[in-house]
Amino acid sequence: MEQKWLTWAKQIQSIAQAGLTYTQDHYDYERYLELRQLSAEMMETYTEYDMKTIQQLFTNETGYQTPKVDVRAVVFHEAKLLFVKEKADGKWSLPGGWGDVGFTPGEVAVKEVREESGYLVEARRLLAVLDHKQHPHPPSPYHIYKVMIACELIGGSAAESIETSDSGFFAQNELPPLSTGRITESQIDMLFAIHKDPSIAPVFD
Structure with missing residues (x-):
């Protein structure tokens, strides 16, 4: 479960962003600017982010704040799951990333696997x-919904990309070091369980 200080910081940021969007009163x-600064100071105090980075994260969007959507592709082959090695931290995750405007979640999953x-x-x-805050991820300045989509392998071959340096299929008992900001071991266990029993209904929390 997400720590309360992080929940409060993100709620304060959300209120501030909505207020900055809709208020017509100068005072x-x-x-609302003060509220946004307060939420940024909370994030700086309790995370590894510096104030400049936090302010960029907190001010790069306008309008009513909504959760960001992270789409992950779940690709099994011969009882092994496809992972990619992230250049950002040198660890492994499922192919995926932020949802793209103009693409369905399924199209995002297909595109991310290819890229x-x-x-x-x-x-x-x-x-x-899945709600990011309900799982053992490191603290994030965003409220994130994670969408997991099963994909069938139809072709292609392993290749590096701008964001990844390697890819491979791994069995459940041989998982590589995970990029826990993107995926957790408990989520991987859930995906293997669904793969073994396709009658399991889609999971949500």
Whole structure:
């Protein structure tokens, strides 16, 4: 479960962003700016992010704040799951990333697999919609929904990308070091369980 200070910081940021968008009162605008600064100071105090980075994260969007959507492709082959090695931290995750405007979640999953691993897949079914804060991820300045989509391998071959340096299929008992900001071991265990029993309904929390 997400720590309360992080939940509060993100809620304060959300209120501030909505206020800055809709208020027509100069004095209220100043108060909302103060709220946003307070949330940024909370993040700086309790995370590894510096103030400049936090302010960029907290001010790069306008309008009513909504959760970001992280789409992950779940590609099994011969009882092994496809992972890609992230250049950002040198650890492994499922192919995926932020949802793209103009693309369905399935199209995002297919595109991310091709771009990050070199493999070609077809999206088959929704496996899970997970709330980032309900799982043991490191603290994040964003409220994130994670969408897991099962994909069928149809072709291609392993290739590096701008964001990844390697890819490979791994069995459940031989998982590589995970990029826990993107995927957790408990989520991987859930995906293997669904793969073994396709009758399990899509998971949500």
